[in-house]
Amino acid sequence: MSKPISYKRHRFPPEIIAHAVWLYLRFPLSLRLVEEMLLERGILVSYETVRRWALKFGPAYTHRLRRKAPSRHDIWHLDEVVITIAGRKYWLWRAVDQDGYVLDEIVQSRRDTKAAKRLLKRLLKKQGCPPRRIITDKLGSYAAARRQVMPEVEHGSHKGLNNRAENSHLPFRRRERARQGFRSAGGLQRFVNVFSAVRNLFVPPHSHRSARATHLHRLNAMAEWKVAANVAA
Structure with a gap:
């Protein structure tokens, strides 16, 4: 420590x-x-x-705080949610595992393959190993990014399968309302880094x-x- x-x-x-x-x-x-x-x-x-x-x-x-040890048997659920800051749209890209543990989050101004690829690269670097499977919604950027970054990993894309990632947005949305929004993309990124680490610690699997x-x-x-x-x- x-x-x-x-x-x-x-x-x-x-x-x-x-x-x-x-x-x-x-x-x-x-x-x-x-x-x-x-x-x-x-x-x-x-x-x-x-x-x-x-x-x-x-x-x-x-x-x-200690982070959860990564495993090659993990399943990554990926999703993105739009945030409006000073009249401009940003996307908060989030990855959680099968237990709802937040693996990473990144604020980006794009919602395309380049942005999805950046998320996957960050995840691989932070986790140190690829997952057994990734699950996303039907956004085509995920499939394109997965083919470039981790082509050997199984990919499931169906809205009904991705409830784990979609539900992970709800605590953040409640906090966003309590704060009455964010003033900058950098401030949002700093906040979610801390907020999700605390939630990871206190919310049981x-x-x-x-x-x-x-x-x-x-x-x-x-x-x-x-x-x-x-x-x-």
């Missing part, structure tokens, strides 16, 4: 900072709602301070959804979060 997080020159204790960042990233809350929730606990901090904490410490925390398994998963996730934030007891 990388070097511990430093909280020097911050007047609030690390536990409060880490808790505020967790609230903002984990739940579809606006900054003002996080401010109100902290106030209820006797912590007087402005929403603008919470915003600065999230920008500074969010990437640092998530950089220290689809194969472990019993009440006991979910409870244990969340306890372990919170313990890992505290270690990453350097506030572990």
